[in-house]
Amino acid sequence: MTALTKTAGNEPEADAAASPAKKIEGRSLGQIAWTRFKRDKAAVAGGVVVILLILLAVLAKPIESVFGLDPDALNQDLLDANLGGLPMGDWGGMSADHPLGIDPLQGRDLLSRIIEGSWVSLLVAFGATLLSNTIGTVLGVMAGYYGGWVDTLISRVMDVFLAFPLLLFAIAISASLQGGAFGLHGLPLHIMVLIFVIGFFNWPYMGRIVRGQTLSLREREFVYAARSLGARGPFILFKELLPNLVGPILVYSTLLIPTNILFEAGLSFLGVGIQAPQASWGGMLNDAIKYYQVDPQYMVVPGLAIFLTVLAFNLLGDGLRDALDPKSN
Numbered sequence: 001m002t003a004l005t006k007t008a009g010n011e012p013e014a015d016a017a018a019s020p021a022k023k024i025e026g027r028s029l030g031q032i033a034w035t036r037f038k039r040d041k042a043a044v045a046g047g048v049v050v051i052l053l054i055l056l057a058v059l060a061k062p063i064e065s066v067f068g069l070d071p072d073a074l075n076q077d078l079l080d081a082n083l084g085g086l087p088m089g090d091w092g093g094m095s096a097d098h099p100l101g102i103d104p105l106q107g108r109d110l111l112s113r114i115i116e117g118s119w120v121s122l123l124v125a126f127g128a129t130l131l132s133n134t135i136g137t138v139l140g141v142m143a144g145y146y147g148g149w150v151d152t153l154i155s156r157v158m159d160v161f162l163a164f165p166l167l168l169f170a171i172a173i174s175a176s177l178q179g180g181a182f183g184l185h186g187l188p189l190h191i192m193v194l195i196f197v198i199g200f201f202n203w204p205y206m207g208r209i210v211r212g213q214t215l216s217l218r219e220r221e222f223v224y225a226a227r228s229l230g231a232r233g234p235f236i237l238f239k240e241l242l243p244n245l246v247g248p249i250l251v252y253s254t255l256l257i258p259t260n261i262l263f264e265a266g267l268s269f270l271g272v273g274i275q276a277p278q279a280s281w282g283g284m285l286n287d288a289i290k291y292y293q294v295d296p297q298y299m300v301v302p303g304l305a306i307f308l309t310v311l312a313f314n315l316l317g318d319g320l321r322d323a324l325d326p327k328s329n
Contacts, residue, residue, distance in 0.1 A: 043319020136206025144214025
């Protein structure tokens, strides 16, 4: 009994020795933001859709090659000549071979054209966002940090750019460069013109956001510490301020990309963006105007593609904003 008592009495001590105390580990700001982001189910769903869209755009050509999809292939045998070239069957000619149907008059597969148009829309949107973010970030951080006449000059330039009637200006530039310019022709020219027009004239929005954030950051202790150690302006701008502006820039970028997608689709819809025969979501909507009453499927498919893409990016942007800046809630 004594031995059993001693053994029983030593059990807690043995358990305590066998299970070492848990160490409390600190979490970085990125880990904290990721934890907040995961709690937002809508933002996570938007992020998943965005990743799938990017993969679809990047792998558009391989997907078309593997599955034998041709966005320009004509299927005249699937059109009803008695109805003016409308697709045979219900829902715009949807079938196992054409899950989203075919377009009227030419019979091209809509799924193939949606996939083909995805990389064009995302390339223009990402390129324009990168251009506007680069210009806006550099000029915005300079205006906010240096202040004085530098801030005044850059702010007045922003006001001038914001006063431009961007849509009319974009239509005029795009229409005047349709034939060829800068040694480019056809699709490469149209993509470069859209990226330049959308990106170059949208930078003041990013510039104002970065300028406002820089005005508050330049009064922080780490900036004073860098100055006291002899750091000069360029070092403080690019080594101290810019890393602390990554959050706002990332959030605004995810909200600017869908705006640029809509802008590109709008220009293509008006006939001054991506030109046929290259598939584009805005161009498909333009072609569907004549058939929306008799073949609404032709308008629903590209419209739904634009809607889901813009919604996914907006949900992702809202989630990133809440994760990186919880005080904004």
